[in-house]
Amino acid sequence: MFKANFGGIATASADIIGGANKIESQLNDMDSRLAPLRSDWTGAAAESYQQAKAKWTQAITEMKQLLTEIGSQVGRDGEEFQGADTRNAQRFG
Numbered sequence: 001m002f003k004a005n006f007g008g009i010a011t012a013s014a015d016i017i018g019g020a021n022k023i024e025s026q027l028n029d030m031d032s033r034l035a036p037l038r039s040d041w042t043g044a045a046a047e048s049y050q051q052a053k054a055k056w057t058q059a060i061t062e063m064k065q066l067l068t069e070i071g072s073q074v075g076r077d078g079e080e081f082q083g084a085d086t087r088n089a090q091r092f093g
Contacts, residue, residue: 004085009078016071020064027060 031053041049 004078004081006078006082006085009081010075013071013075013078016074017068020067020071024060024064027056 038046038049
């Protein structure tokens with residue numbers, strides 16, 4: 001027998017998307033906290049930081065997009081599954 005927790009599926013979808021947003025928010029917070037220090041960085045230190053920041057910003061952007069897509073798909077799949085379950089239940093009267 002197969003049993004699904006539709007509320008759990010919806011919660012998982014929201015948690016995945018929320019987690020992606022939280023990661024982005026934490027990265028932005030970290031960048032804000034580093035702002036006063038960055039003003040003193042010059043030369044190789046400043047250049048190295050900018051290169052590293054560009055890499056992790058790109059990686060975080062890609063990860064957030066992927067997690068958002070996964071979370072949205074989990075939500076859609078849960079809705080489709082619940083709809084199929086409802087239709088099947090109606091067949092039995």
